[in-house]
Amino acid sequence: MKRNRHIRVVVTACIAGALAMTSAACGKSSTSAGSDGGKELTYWSMYKEGEPAQVALKASIGAFTKQTGIKVHVQWQGRDVLTKLQPTLNRKPAADLFDRNLAPVKSLMVPAGTASDLTDVLSTQIPGENKTIGDVLPDSYRSLGEVNKKLVVLPYNVVATGFWYNAAKFPTLAASPPKTWDDLQKLLDTQKAAGHAPLALDADIPDYNAYWYTSMVVSQLGVNSFHKAAGDKTGATWDQPGYLKAAQQIQKLASGGYFVSGYKASKFPAIQQKWANNKADFVIMGSWLPGEVKTYAAAGFKYASFPIPGNGTTASPVPSTAYGWVIPTKAAHRTAAEKLIAFLYGKAQMQSFADSTSTISARSDTTPSDAVAGAVASMKTNGTYQTDDAVNQDYADWWTKVFEPLDDKLITGNLTATAFIAKLKSQSVDYWKHAL
Amino acid sequence: MTASTVAASTADPAVGSPSESPAGARGHNAAAPRGGRDGNPFRARQRRLYIPFVAPAFVLYLAFLIVPLAGTFWISLHKWPGSGPMQWEGTRNYTYLLHDPVFLHSFRNTLVLLFGAGAATFALSFGLTMLLRDMVGRSTARSIIFFPNIVPALVLSILWGFLFQADGLVNKILGLIGVHHPPAWLAQNHLYSMILLGVVWTSTGFYTTIIMAAVDRIPPYLYEDCALAGANAWQRFRHVTLPLSWDVIGICAVLWTINAIKTFEFVLAMAGSSSGLPTPEVWTVSLYAYASAFASSGVPQYGLAAADSIVTLVLVAVLVFLIRRVMRRDTIEF
Incomplete structure (x- = not known):
């Protein structure tokens, strides 16, 4: 009996101890935001050490501290920066500033109200220049960082999606790119007849497969058409002919042997490597492509792109994604963070970043590299819209569970266009009926 | 004689099966006079050490397995994006x-x-x-x-x-x-x-x-x-x-x-x-x-x-x- 009593006492003490430890851990986070002395800040970056973007940013941050005396505590977190930061956002954010694209910010921060509206930062003057950030940030780029007219991501870098090719092989294409899908189809047929593989696609990546159908729908039916169908709980929108037509175009490419051999049974970046070595002519991809393939591309490869062809009546806008600055609403050092943003928006800093990463700067008066000059021109003339018509942001679960598996089958020739639309409709109705 | 009978016949019947042995051992312990009562100082000390030895492991087990498990079950009854308030969803x-x-x-x-x-x-x-x-x-x-x-x-x-x-x-x-x-x-x-x-x-x-x-x-x-x-x-x-x-x-x-x-x-x-x-x-x-x-x-x-x-x-x-x-x-x- 005495032994049992001892055990009971110890067990009770242990449970009490464990609960106390747990509750202490839960209640430990400080709710005080701290004072904004403007002398330091913590910045968490989406880049990792050694990446060209990290090297460029590190140099710019060093220059900022030297010029302003504001100390920047940097952590190079990588692409899952927001996943790591998220648990701290409701109390005292672990970072005063971080960078990311809109999709995760919109999903994780906007519903919880933890992302600051940075619209007022646009009126901040850039140090050493007689311009504000808003003066040099085009509307077509700014809108890529907005949710309900609130600027939650202040873009510094833009990714444009389009058809990429080797301009050394197609010297006249820059001046006269295909305007419609029929024009493109003719070009593909010519290449195929000449014994070339016209298209490249690493079909093991569902997001790459999705570029094709989403951009074809938008080029047929306009911006927001794919978004509208995705969110239609009745599924009736999928019955409109444009959706089937886009699927039929994909089916024709998949069954017609337009994609380079092995595209549906390889592991990324095998097919991209084939494209970079002139074994396939065109690939739909984001404007990071030249920087990504340069280590293994064929000698003399001249990167160029043209926008996704339109429907013949209007030019199709360019699917685009903005990467930029985000300040959590409870950031302790917001003033210092804004100063850093303004400094990094300086022309020299933005040009340096664009040059070292071969990407598109959000600042309109920087000079793009030759590789992305065509993409910049396309965005300027055709305008922009959110990549994948923002469906992967707003209906991410549907995108992953319903759309992408069917789209993968369509583009690899395992599903006909008619079956694709029928399944997309029925599965969407079922999905929305049970959605959480 | 089949191989299985070879195996069975060569097993030492005096030892008995191990599945019986632990039970036998437990039975033996249960039947044995208790330390305090048999006056065996070794057994008395052994019993005194039982709780101090077990308690740290039990606390760790409770804190790092049972409590998180209970927490996981609690979360499973809610809609929660990982931060902010939880919304009760039941099952x-x-x-x-x-x-x-x-x-x-x-x-x-x-x-x-x-x-x-x-x-x-x-x-x-x-x-x-x-x-x-x-x-x-x-x-x-x-x-x-x-x-x-x-x-x-x-x-x-x-x-x-x-x-x-x-x-x-x-x-x-x-x-x-x-x-x-x-x-x-x-x-x-x-x-x-x-x-x-x-x-x-x-x-x-x-x-x-x-x-x-x-x-x-x-x-x-x-x-x-x-x-x-x-x-x-x-x-x-x-x-x-x-x-x-x-x-x-x-x-x-x-x-x-x-x-x-x-x-x-x-x-x-x-x-x-x-x-x-x-x-x-x-x-x-x-x-x-x-x-x-x-x-x-x-x-x-x-x-x-x-x-x-x-x-x-x-x-x-x-x-x-x-x-x-x-x-x-x-x-x-x-």
């Missing part, structure tokens, strides 16, 4: 799982992995064990077979992917021997089979090593008796190897069940990419939980991920219980 996450074709497909994939790949792994492990038992240089062979288990599954899965892709080494070798139209190994309709094959390949060495260690304990004279009795390879396996390594096989079955249901990184690395998750066609229940909580876009569904984890835990518990029941035998001493 809705669980009913959603029952209606979600992706979860049901992931569950089916997990069961195929558990039973299909499990059967293949154990069949191969037994086969290799029997082959290696009498082989010259078997410790070298055993090390080679065990090697895939040392290399991280992440590295192996990436390698596996590159071996089997359209222009990979496997197809190149097949081309050299005249197979010019090999199957599209990594195509979506074959991808999960290739993952299963990869899991079997990485796991076989581990289970072969454990089973071989058990088989090595079997006295050689039993096999000599079998030879004298004219037993063939299957009879030797059926009547000597299997019964005398049964307890180890039971442990292996439990380990396999737990590992198979938790299979995650091999699928993610082989079928996924740096930019996203693999297609749901190849998800397992573990990958489903990960995708629910850590997808690159979309509102994280920690409640759903927690519900999936609880379902997985129940599945493991039920299967382990059943395995223990089905495989319970009186162990033969030798």
Whole structure:
């Protein structure tokens, strides 16, 4: 009996101890935001050490501290920066500033109200220049960082999606790119007849497969058409002919042997490597492509792109994604963070970043590299819209569970266009009926 | 005389079965006079030390297993994006799982992995064990077979992917021997089979090593008796190897069940990419939980991920219980 009593006492003490430890851990986070002395800040970056973007940013941050005396505590977190930061956002954010694209910010921060509206930062003057950030940030780029007219991501870098090719092989294409899908189809047929593989696609990546159908729908039916169908709980929108037509175009490419051999049974970046070595002519991809393939591309490869062809009546806008600055609403050092943003928006800093990463700067008066000059021109003339018509942001679960598996089958020739639309409709109705 | 009777007859009846021994030992302890009463100072001290020795482990177990488990169950009853307030959902996450074709497909994939790949792994492990038992240089062979288990599954899965892709080494070798139209190994309709094959390949060495260690304990004279009795390879396996390594096989079955249901990184690395998750066609229940909580876009569904984890835990518990029941035998001493 005495032994049992001892055990009971110890067990009770242990449970009490464990609960106390747990509750202490839960209640430990400080709710005080701290004072904004403007002398330091913590910045968490989406880049990792050694990446060209990290090297460029590190140099710019060093220059900022030297010029302003504001100390920047940097952590190079990588692409899952927001996943790591998220648990701290409701109390005292672990970072005063971080960078990311809109999709995760919109999903994780906007519903919880933890992302600051940075619209007022646009009126901040850039140090050493007689311009504000808003003066040099085009509307077509700014809108890529907005949710309900609130600027939650202040873009510094833009990714444009389009058809990429080797301009050394197609010297006249820059001046006269295909305007419609029929024009493109003719070009593909010519290449195929000449014994070339016209298209490249690493079909093991569902997001790459999705570029094709989403951009074809938008080029047929306009911006927001794919978004509208995705969110239609009745599924009736999928019955409109444009959706089937886009699927039929994909089916024709998949069954017609337009994609380079092995595209549906390889592991990324095998097919991209084939494209970079002139074994396939065109690939739909984001404007990071030249920087990504340069280590293994064929000698003399001249990167160029043209926008996704339109429907013949209007030019199709360019699917685009903005990467930029985000300040959590409870950031302790917001003033210092804004100063850093303004400094990094300086022309020299933005040009340096664009040059070292071969990407598109959000600042309109920087000079793009030759590789992305065509993409910049396309965005300027055709305008922009959110990549994948923002469906992967707003209906991410549907995108992953319903759309992408069917789209993968369509583009690899395992599903006909008619079956694709029928399944997309029925599965969407079922999905929305049970959605959480 | 059959081999099994050889085994039974050579077991020492004086020792009795180990399954009886612990019970016997417990019975002996229960029957023994208590320390305080028998005046044995050693037993009294032993009892006093019981609580101080057990308590730290119990506290850690409570704090790092029981409390988080209770927390996971609590989260599974809510809608929660990982921060901010939780919204009570009751059992809705669980009913959603029952209606979600992706979860049901992931569950089916997990069961195929558990039973299909499990059967293949154990069949191969037994086969290799029997082959290696009498082989010259078997410790070298055993090390080679065990090697895939040392290399991280992440590295192996990436390698596996590159071996089997359209222009990979496997197809190149097949081309050299005249197979010019090999199957599209990594195509979506074959991808999960290739993952299963990869899991079997990485796991076989581990289970072969454990089973071989058990088989090595079997006295050689039993096999000599079998030879004298004219037993063939299957009879030797059926009547000597299997019964005398049964307890180890039971442990292996439990380990396999737990590992198979938790299979995650091999699928993610082989079928996924740096930019996203693999297609749901190849998800397992573990990958489903990960995708629910850590997808690159979309509102994280920690409640759903927690519900999936609880379902997985129940599945493991039920299967382990059943395995223990089905495989319970009186162990033969030798």
